[in-house]
Amino acid sequence: METSIFQIERIEEIEKNILSCSISLNADHPIYQGHFPSDPITPGVVFFQALKQILEINLNKKLLMTEVKKAKFLEITRPKISDSLIFNINFRLNNGAFDVKNKTTFTNHTVLFNCNATFVEMTNR
Template identity: 35%
Template sequence: MLLKNFYTIVKSESLEANSFSATIEIQKEHPIFEGHFPNLSVTPGVAMLQILKELTENHLRLSLFLESASNVKFLSLVDPNVNATLKFDIIIQEDSQYIKVKNTTSFEDGTPVLKCNVTFVKH
């Protein structure tokens, strides 16, 4: 975990052979929010992508390196004081060298937060 104690995995489950869902809870007391931004906590987009990487690594039991990201759309601000629970729905396409991920992240009520396609290299 790149950011220690930044989030906890509440639930992770395989949906089909090539997809899984993970629910996480962001720790609103984490020091990252002191600088991003004081008095208005906003989860950094790069932290959201790091969570996606770590969840995928955890699911596949592989070490990954982010090679590229496309169609990255941050659709809602993630203020952990308002909505700390996020659900990542991840579809994986794998070949000998690459892991391609299609991700949709939402709040508990279904409000979309992040949509993206990411390519990881097996490390």
């Protein structure tokens, strides 16, 4: 049975289109055996996947990321040291797409990841 690299613990709607979400990282996930065995760090793609899943849950829609306008990693995330993260998400609907600004922090409020991205709803064809 495969286990997830992260778990969404809580999503709170602060106000319309503003979310605060806490996730916990699974330090025992097999990906850390290769990234990197002696000093495991969380791959950057995990942040984008968590952001997408948080939005999908909140909006009750399947989404596709179509553009990353900005992405900046400010800190390394070592899950054996800091396994709890907070995503602070601001989004708005703009011509059928969701423009998203995210700031991810450790629980001590140190910023570790900023990004601006665009998501669209996936449609069945």
